[in-house]
Amino acid sequence: xxxxxxxxxxxxxxxxxxxxxxxxxxxxxxxxxxxxxxxxxxxxxxxxxxxxxxxxxxxxxxxxxxxxxxxxxxxxxxxxxxxxxxxxxxxxxxxxxxxxxxxxxxxxxxxxxxxxxxxxxxxxxxxxxxxxxxxxxxxxxxxxxxxxxxxxxxxxxxxxxxxxxxxxxxxxxxxxxxxxxxxxxxxxxxxxxxxxxxxxxxxxxxxxxxxxxxxxxxxxxxxxxxxxxxxxxxxxxxxxxxxxxxxxxxxxxxxxxxxxxxxxxxxxxxxxxxxxxxxxxxxxxxxxxxxxxxxxxxxxxxxxxxxxxxxxxxx
Amino acid sequence: xxxxxxxxxxxxxxxxxxxxxxxxxxxxxxxxxxxxxxxxxxxxxxxxxxxxxxxxxxxxxxxxxxxxxxxxxxxxxxxxxxxxxxxxxxxxxxxxxxxxxxxxxxxxxxxxxxxxxxxxxxxxxxxxxxxxxxxxxxxxxxxxxxxxxxxxxxxxxxxxxxxxxxxxxxxxxxxxxxxxxxxxxxxxxxxxxxxxxxxxxxxxxxxxxxxxxxxxxxxxxxxxxxxxxxxxxxxxxxxxxxxxxxxxxxxxxxxxxxxxxxxxxxxxxxxxxxxxxxxxxxxxxxxxxxxxxx
Amino acid sequence: xxxxxxxxxxxxxxxxxxxxxxxxxxxxxxxxxxxxxxxxxxxxxxxxxxxxxxxxxxxxxxxxxxxxxxxxxxxxxxxxxxxxxxxxxxxxxxxxxxxxxxxxxxxxxxxxxxxxxxxxxxxxxxxxxxx
Numbered sequence: 001x002x003x004x005x006x007x008x009x010x011x012x013x014x015x016x017x018x019x020x021x022x023x024x025x026x027x028x029x030x031x032x033x034x035x036x037x038x039x040x041x042x043x044x045x046x047x048x049x050x051x052x053x054x055x056x057x058x059x060x061x062x063x064x065x066x067x068x069x070x071x072x073x074x075x076x077x078x079x080x081x082x083x084x085x086x087x088x089x090x091x092x093x094x095x096x097x098x099x100x101x102x103x104x105x106x107x108x109x110x111x112x113x114x115x116x117x118x119x120x121x122x123x124x125x126x127x128x129x130x131x132x133x134x135x136x137x138x139x140x141x142x143x144x145x146x147x148x149x150x151x152x153x154x155x156x157x158x159x160x161x162x163x164x165x166x167x168x169x170x171x172x173x174x175x176x177x178x179x180x181x182x183x184x185x186x187x188x189x190x191x192x193x194x195x196x197x198x199x200x201x202x203x204x205x206x207x208x209x210x211x212x213x214x215x216x217x218x219x220x221x222x223x224x225x226x227x228x229x230x231x232x233x234x235x236x237x238x239x240x241x242x243x244x245x246x247x248x249x250x251x252x253x254x255x256x257x258x259x260x261x262x263x264x265x266x267x268x269x270x271x272x273x274x275x276x277x278x279x280x281x282x283x284x285x286x287x288x289x290x291x292x293x294x295x296x297x298x299x300x301x302x303x304x305x306x307x308x309x310x311x312x313x314x315x
Numbered sequence: 316x317x318x319x320x321x322x323x324x325x326x327x328x329x330x331x332x333x334x335x336x337x338x339x340x341x342x343x344x345x346x347x348x349x350x351x352x353x354x355x356x357x358x359x360x361x362x363x364x365x366x367x368x369x370x371x372x373x374x375x376x377x378x379x380x381x382x383x384x385x386x387x388x389x390x391x392x393x394x395x396x397x398x399x400x401x402x403x404x405x406x407x408x409x410x411x412x413x414x415x416x417x418x419x420x421x422x423x424x425x426x427x428x429x430x431x432x433x434x435x436x437x438x439x440x441x442x443x444x445x446x447x448x449x450x451x452x453x454x455x456x457x458x459x460x461x462x463x464x465x466x467x468x469x470x471x472x473x474x475x476x477x478x479x480x481x482x483x484x485x486x487x488x489x490x491x492x493x494x495x496x497x498x499x500x501x502x503x504x505x506x507x508x509x510x511x512x513x514x515x516x517x518x519x520x521x522x523x524x525x526x527x528x529x530x531x532x533x534x535x536x537x538x539x540x541x542x543x544x545x546x547x548x549x550x551x552x553x554x555x556x557x558x559x560x561x562x563x564x565x566x567x568x569x570x571x572x573x574x575x576x577x578x579x580x581x582x583x584x585x586x587x588x589x590x591x592x593x594x595x596x597x598x599x600x601x602x603x604x605x606x607x608x609x
Numbered sequence: 610x611x612x613x614x615x616x617x618x619x620x621x622x623x624x625x626x627x628x629x630x631x632x633x634x635x636x637x638x639x640x641x642x643x644x645x646x647x648x649x650x651x652x653x654x655x656x657x658x659x660x661x662x663x664x665x666x667x668x669x670x671x672x673x674x675x676x677x678x679x680x681x682x683x684x685x686x687x688x689x690x691x692x693x694x695x696x697x698x699x700x701x702x703x704x705x706x707x708x709x710x711x712x713x714x715x716x717x718x719x720x721x722x723x724x725x726x727x728x729x730x731x732x733x734x735x736x737x738x739x740x
Contacts, residue, residue, distance in 0.1 A: 003418050007411060008404075111402030115455075118366050118396035119419035120462070122388050296367040296386025347659050485657035493650040493660040511615060511623050511658045584620065 001121060005133035012099050016141040023148050026080075031152045034077040038155040046070040047158045073155075081156055085164040088149065092173075092180035093205040095138065100184020101197035103134065104291065108192035123295045127288065138181060139174060146173035160265045161236030167213070171269045175276030180205045182283035189287045208279065212272060220271045223258040234262040317344040317380055319466050319498040320365060324374030327360050334360040336522045338374070342500065342515065343529075344465075347492060349509040350502035351589055352519035358502040359399060361519065362470050365500070366396045378466060392421060395459030395467040400475060401452045405444030409437060409454060416458050428461035431487075449480025456484065460491055469501040473508075485512060506586045518589055520596035530585065537588055540565045542578035555591035566591035610647055611640060615656050623658055627666035632675060635686060637696055646676060646684045 006013075038044065046066040107113040117123050149168045156164050166172060183204045187197035218238045226232060237259045260268070318341050325338035335357040342348055350358050363369045364376050367386015376385045383390040403412060409432055417423045432439055435453050443451060452472060459467060469488075473481040489512065492499060503509055516533060518526040526533070537554070544563045547556055552568040566583060574580045583591075613630055615623055634640040647655065652663045667684050670676040678684045713723050 001418060004415055007407070007415075110405070111398055111400060112404055114363070114366075114368055114396065114398035115402050115404075115458075116415075116419070117368060118391060118394065119416065120388070120392050120421050121419050122386075122391070294370060296370055296384065482657055486654050489653040489657050489659065490650055493653045507617060511617060511656070511662070514659050514661050 001125065001129045002133065005130050008130075009099070009134060009137070013137060015098075016137070020141060020145060020148075023145060023152075027148055027152055030077070030080055034081075034152075034155055037073060037077065041069050041073065043069060043073045043155065044158060046073075078156065081153055081164070084149075085153065085156070085168070089167060089176075089209065092176040093202060093209075095177050096180030096182075096184035096201045096205055097198040099134065099138070100181040101188045101201055102194045103130070103185050103188055104287070105188030105192055105194040105197045109194060117295070123292055127291055131284065131288075135178075135181075138177060142174045142177045143170055146170040149173070159234060159236065160262060161260065161268075163213075166217075166265075166269070169269055171273040172276070175273040175280075176209065178280040179208055179276045179283075182280040182287070183208070186283045186287040189290050208276075212275065216275070217268065217272060218260075220268050221260065221264065223260055225256040225258055227256050232257045232259040232261075235259040236262075318342060319344045319346075320376065320378055320500070321382065322361075322365075322374065322376045325361070325364060325371055325376050326373035327364060327369060328372040333372075333522050335364070335519075336373075338524055340517065340524060340527060342498070342517075344379075344498045345496075346515040346529075347489075347499045347513045348501070348515040348517060349506075349513035349530075350500060350517050350519065351506055351509065352502075352504065352525075353593065354504060356519045357522040358504075358519055359470055360522075362396075362468050362500070362502060363398075366394060366468055367391065368396075392462070393465045395462050395464035397452075397455045397459050397467075397469045397472055399470040401455035401472070403443045403451060403455060406442060408440055408442050409446075410439040412443060412454065412458060413439075413461070416461055420462050422463050424461050424463055428457050431457050431460075447480075449476050449483065452476055452480065452484055453487065456487065465496065465498065467497060467499045469499065471502055471504070474503070474505075481508070488512075506589050510585050516585075516589075518592050520593050521600045523596070525592045525596050526589075533588065534583060534585065536568055536570050537566060537583045538569045538574070538580040539583045539587065540567055540569070540574050540578040540580055542575075546577070548575065555594045610651065611644070613647070613652060613656055615658060624662045624666040624669070627652075627663065628669050631666075631670055632673075635675060637699060640686050642686050644686045646686070648683060 046069050107116065116126065146168055147170055150165070150170065153164045153168055156162070160166065167176075180201065184197065184201045187200045187204070188194065191197045191200065218236075223238055224231075224235075237257055239258050320340065320342040322338050322340040325340075326336045327334045338361065350361065352358050360369070364371055365378070365385055367384075367390065377383060378385060378390045378394065381389075383393075404415075407415070410429075413425060413428050413432070416428070417425050429439065432454065435450070435457075437446065437450050437454065443454065446454065452475075456469075456472070459469075472488075473484055476484060488499065491497060501509075501513075514530050516526065516528060516530050517524060540548075541562060541564050544558055544561050547553075547558070547563050547565060548567070554566045554568065557564040557566075565578075566587065569580065611631075611634065613627055615626055621629075631640065631646065640646075646652075646667065649660050649663045649667075652658075653660050667676065667678065671678055671684070674687055676684050677687045710723065713726075718726070
């Protein structure tokens with residue numbers, strides 16, 4: 001059974017390994033250089049300055065020289081990861097379309113469900129093994145991928161709540177991949193056509209993604225309010241604010257700043273990941289029930305008193 | 316009597332349509348059983364129910380004297396199934412398909428399967444999608460037989476094959492039957508070619524079993540009676556009447572008894588018998604539909 | 610090995626076709642005493658027919674005394690078959706016989722009467738020849 005899962009999905013596995021290898025190459029060439037420049041030139045302090053509201057450190061006190069350092073850093077390194085960060089949110093969707101949708105739909109389309117479910121293993125065992133193998137492989141590759149991307153994106157922004165950093169931290173990124181995969185699998189089970197299921201995965205995934213990232217994420221906890229921009233430094237400001245310059249630094253023009261402080265990062269990661277994993281589990285449970293619900297009730301052997309019970313245990 | 320398959324009140328509904336209904340059957344062991352009927356009559360549904368691929372809406376189907384529930388692991392271990400159009404994984408090489416069989420089945424005669432593939436002239440390294448239709452059908456049959464099943468179910472196994480491929484398929488199948496311990500249940504909508512191969516018959520039309528039994532007994536129990544158009548007998552033993560201007564041919568259950576005076580009996584051929592029951596089923600269907608819409 | 614053939618649409622049941630072919634081959638000398646008929650499995654593979662058909666044919670041939678079955682070894686042509694008839698003569702004799710049977714049928718004589726008539730005439734013929 002393990003061999004069969006491997007043989008059927010080795011294409012996907014090779015694709016995933018190729019992706020990891022490509023990422024590795026990028027990290028070694030671009031990422032290492034970027035990190036070195038970041039540490040060496042003291043870019044972090046300048047970022048904090050440029051992103052507003054903090055006292056400059058001694059290494060880059062003059063605003064002018066900070067601008068040069070920051071600008072030079074951006075020009076040299078920022079374009080590749082920023083472009084990647086724009087496309088990476090769609091990567092989970094691609095996993096759902098290429099791996100999730102065909103998983104069961106292709107068996108129905110090719111008619112091989114009639115072949116593989118009349119061999120010696122029950123449908124239950126077949127499905128459990130296949131899902132375990134696919135989920136195990138996907139999670140492993142995704143965790144490695146997200147770890148690499150997170151490291152790569154570290155110098156991009158000083159704030160952990162920035163989209164590049166929050167979306168690609170290991171827990172949340174894995175959560176989105178699992179959800180997209182579950183959507184693809186369920187669509188394949190219900191629609192029994194690979195292409196249609198893949199197409200349906202797109203709007204379903206986008207709906208989940210947009211709702212979670214922009215609708216739910218700011219609301220996991222009550223934001224804090226302040227009028228002092230210095231307090232909100234490093235945190236996630238969740239509304240547009242207008243600053244006016246002043247001799248002591250930027251000052252709030254009107255209203256209060258609502259923000260989530262930086263130390264809420266891991267809590268928010270946990271909440272969002274839990275939402276995504278639970279949603280994925282629910283979708284997979286539905287798919288499971290549908291696949292097995294169409295099949296025979298295999299526990300009748302025990303219940304029927306006229307049948308002699310075999311010595312081998314039921315799966 | 317030993318039985319290979321028992322169906323009681325078996326029925327399957329898809330949405331509002333009954334694909335199979337009120338099916339009561341008991342099939343013997345060691346026979347080659349023909350399942351005959353027009354397209355859409357319920358043949359595939361019955362076979363899929365027997366293999367445990369779909370869940371019945373009503374009733375149950377059990378295999379062998381042990382009455383194993385269809386689809387249970389015990390039943391699957393002794394059942395070989397080849398679906399319509401012999402589905403296989405097209406990107407798998409033939410030897411990988413055999414490996415799949417070995418992995419998924421407890422009883423597996425891998426050596427015989429591999430030998431058979433070679434004997435058929437099929438290269439084990441070739442991808443299944445690159446094989447001809449006849450070769451694919453042979454591979455599917457090899458897979459099913461390598462389990463050493465007690466019951467082999469084939470859904471229209473030769474429908475898409477050319478005459479030579481068809482003959483070779485049947486040769487291999489019959490040789491395996493000759494080796495013993497195998498019951499074959501095969502469906503087809505072509506009666507003529509089943510005649511040389513089958514010794515038991517089930518006729519299905521409009522989702523219902525119309526006729527079932529040992530072929531020799533059925534032929535003996537029926538006759539074609541030829542007689543005057545004006546005095547055609549009726550009753551439940553009259554299956555179908557074919558009226559000419561002055562003469563009528565009646566297919567009837569006569570049980571070897573003497574016919575009425577004025578009526579010439581002739582032995583009935585298998586195809587003629589099946590057609591008579593199919594025609595009766597069709598006119599019954601039309602009558603009941605007319606009754607419903609009236 | 611003896612080779613069977615089967616005509617699907619002939620109206621004659623398959624097992625009877627096999628019986629006729631063996632009888633005819635013995636008459637024409639293609640099968641001689643001690644020749645082994647194909648094993649059931651061999652015949653089945655040749656013709657793609659049900660094994661029961663072959664065993665039924667062999668059983669009938671055994672009942673008629675044309676063959677004798679040795680379990681585990683095979684089915685063999687029995688001792689003392691009738692002298693072979695040359696094919697041309699066989700065809701003529703057969704046609705003559707069929708004509709006679711047709712006129713008997715047209716006269717309304719049933720199978721039993723035909724067999725009885727033949728037995729009587731043959732006995733008288735033999736007695737006349739011996740005398």
